[in-house]
Amino acid sequence: MPLSIPAVQRALAEDGLDGWLLYDFHGSNPIARRLTGLDAVPKMTTRRWFYVIPANGEPQKLVHAIEAYNLDHLPGAKTTYSQREKLGEGLRHVLAGLKRVAMEYSPGNAIPYVSRVDAGTVEAVRQLGVDVASSGDLIQRFEAVWSDEALQTHRAASERLYRIKDRAFDLVRQSRRDGRRLTEVDVQRAMVGWFADEGLATDSPPVVAAQEHAGNPHYMPSPDKPREIRDNEVVLLDLWGKLESPGAVFADITWVGFTGTNVPGEIDRAFKVARDGRDAAVALVKDAAANGRALQGYEVDRACRRVIEQAGLGEFFIHRTGHSLGTDVHGNGVHMDDFETHDERRLIPGTGFTIEPGVYTNAFGVRTEINMFVGEREASVTGPAQAEFVLL
Numbered sequence: 001m002p003l004s005i006p007a008v009q010r011a012l013a014e015d016g017l018d019g020w021l022l023y024d025f026h027g028s029n030p031i032a033r034r035l036t037g038l039d040a041v042p043k044m045t046t047r048r049w050f051y052v053i054p055a056n057g058e059p060q061k062l063v064h065a066i067e068a069y070n071l072d073h074l075p076g077a078k079t080t081y082s083q084r085e086k087l088g089e090g091l092r093h094v095l096a097g098l099k100r101v102a103m104e105y106s107p108g109n110a111i112p113y114v115s116r117v118d119a120g121t122v123e124a125v126r127q128l129g130v131d132v133a134s135s136g137d138l139i140q141r142f143e144a145v146w147s148d149e150a151l152q153t154h155r156a157a158s159e160r161l162y163r164i165k166d167r168a169f170d171l172v173r174q175s176r177r178d179g180r181r182l183t184e185v186d187v188q189r190a191m192v193g194w195f196a197d198e199g200l201a202t203d204s205p206p207v208v209a210a211q212e213h214a215g216n217p218h219y220m221p222s223p224d225k226p227r228e229i230r231d232n233e234v235v236l237l238d239l240w241g242k243l244e245s246p247g248a249v250f251a252d253i254t255w256v257g258f259t260g261t262n263v264p265g266e267i268d269r270a271f272k273v274a275r276d277g278r279d280a281a282v283a284l285v286k287d288a289a290a291n292g293r294a295l296q297g298y299e300v301d302r303a304c305r306r307v308i309e310q311a312g313l314g315e316f317f318i319h320r321t322g323h324s325l326g327t328d329v330h331g332n333g334v335h336m337d338d339f340e341t342h343d344e345r346r347l348i349p350g351t352g353f354t355i356e357p358g359v360y361t362n363a364f365g366v367r368t369e370i371n372m373f374v375g376e377r378e379a380s381v382t383g384p385a386q387a388e389f390v391l392l
Helices: 005-014 030-036 084-094 119-126 136-143 148-178 184-198 211-215 265-290 297-310
Strands: 019-024 049-054 060-064 077-081 100-103 131-134 207-210 234-243 251-258 351-355 358-360 365-367 370-374 379-381
Touching: 005 019, 005 049, 005 136, 019 030, 030 136, 049 084, 060 084, 077 084, 084 119, 100 119, 119 131, 148 184, 148 234, 148 251, 148 370, 184 207, 184 234, 207 211, 211 234, 211 365, 234 365, 251 365, 251 370, 265 297, 265 351, 265 358, 265 365, 265 370, 265 379
Parallel strands: 019 100, 060 077, 100 131
Antiparallel strands: 019 049, 049 060, 207 234, 234 251, 351 370, 358 365, 370 379
């Protein structure tokens, strides 16, 4: 089982919870499936199941009679049901004595990444006199915390991404010197090859976006419509990857260059405003870590966004400030977000995430993205932070 029951029980006690109620129906809760190890075993799971880890005592399982053995790899007592009435009785039994439990639920769906349990199931639990709290911070502890080895893989991936970024900018620079036509797709294909050379795995090729395309935060170049990189244009590179080893975690960076000797004032100002917002967020995270102060994801977004809004560019910053990093590029920890969602999860030691503000217009776009890691009493940026445009 991926979860350590004693570790969960310690976390429950620290958070003032009586238990953690894990529930799934037909794959509706991938978090519960991962945490219980069900996604790694070839079992048919077509019926509702519950697994209760109490803060004290033995875990409890509630499973359907035709899938009675699905949770046998987990510790704890087993109760079976078949009729719907028996399901209700079984749920009452496994929750006996518990007053407040965590589930994959987010009040008002404020954090949709956590909100995996349907409203009816939450109602059924509450009708038994049991209060339901969000398991958001619990999930972080058991899915988002990096081991020392994972941190090393992140740093190694980060170093390789920066090398690839430099090679890509050098390719653009050299092509301009040679007078050779170069498209976004040409640069992207070269970068994909360098990913292979560096031993990096990724779920998508990197983004190479010139000028107006950089104004689309999720732009991806297309070989069907290759866009030439011309003089006096922004070139945005967004690249993410991890080592090809078990348990490796992602690094994810964005840098911008300019194919000219003088960056126009409007574009240069937009980058510097985004940079200053980034640095305000970094300063907040570092200060909170050094002083042992609990910090929530939405606070980091606010610190960054405040700088951009005060500069009059708030309407052009159209996404959250950052996301969790893990074995998936968008990890299962707290996001730096008070814009798309209101993320009240805490930044906990052992977790990593991005800070990536941007300014996007129809004519151009800029973004600066760095990665941070939070330790016990220190937070650090895990690679160089861009301060000025890279001239190409």
